[in-house]
Amino acid sequence: MPSSPGRGTSLRPGLFVSVDGPGGAGKTTIVRHLAQLLAAEGEQVHVTAEPSGGPIGKVAATLTATVRGNALACLYAADRYHHIETEIEPYLRAGHLVISDRYVASGLVIQRFDDVDPEFLWQLNARARRPDLAVILEAKPHVIAERLEARGAHNRFQLLPDSSHTEVAYYQHATSCLNAVGYTTLRIDCTSREPQQTAAAIRDHLRTLPAAKEAAC
Template sequence: MAGEFFTIDGPGGVGKSTVTAAVALELRTIGVAVCQTREPSDTPLGLLARNGTDTYRGMAMACLIAADRYAHLDEEIRPALARGETVVCDRYIASSLVLQVLDGVNVDVVWELNRHADMPDVAVILNARTDVIETRLTSRGAHSRYERDPGSTARECAAFREAATFLMAAGVRVLQLDASNEGPAAVASAVVAAVRGPWMKGNS
């Protein structure tokens, strides 16, 4: 039986990676076989994208990210789903609809590059107040030029709300959560409760 596919996206500094790890741990605790992964992937292609944000921009970066996504699907995500595992991925298409659009690529072009990718069963989008995220970024430091750009947090927060609307219009089930006042464990529990509960049977 095929497994389920969940993605977790949101602005830099909102806590995606920590929440992804917490979701995977909570699912394993209740007996679910989990494949925890991330994008860009940890393959040579993914590492080129991850480490190349200062080198590649615009359409070049959009194509690089999309290429890594399709390879990631072939090499890790689909095989895990075929084994019946639940895949939890830190960043997916929602991040492309934000970062590549902020990088100057038209949203329709970004969607065309990615629309042939497998859509998740649930696309979780975390967001938070701008001041909360900026405090976290100051504490941990910026990881890329996207986070170093002045005013990037406010733009990303707004863009992720737009990406959620875009994905829902495309028929993707989206769960939006505010991480302003909750720690990663509480947010992860909310994600697990949603994707394992009645919400999956008809709400979006």
């Protein structure tokens, strides 16, 4: 999504927001609405996603169907660090508000379907730049399952039996881990919220962050 012209005055320049959650929670739609809301208010917004569009991200996306376990986890972590270095940090330095559709929380979840040790996943991601706000979208597992059935699976993990219940549990554990090491997280239940409402809730929470308050003074 192209960046909007002009720099916003209500939020600190260089703010980084990640949005994660189970497949079917509506991440991409919510990210789009959030970007539109912030751009309309004058913020310079850059939207990105993981796996990234860079060379490692393209390989990771291609190999997701055939590569398993630790190897795939390492490949996704390598893409994350390359993504930070080549895209996220340059846009933050330029004063943009960067929104990433999937980030570290997803890195702590997806490869668990391949029985990768959660501690190993954390060690792989421990040095990744922390977002100013890590949004974790939630929804009732049966609602997510219905949405996945309606839209179709996007990867092999979503084809596993009872994947929605499992992924919800993994995200709850990942959120606890992020909180334990000092991440600023925001959990939002999207079971009955419209995407626009969720995006507005994230926008409003961004204004409560200490950095945002300092910028407004």
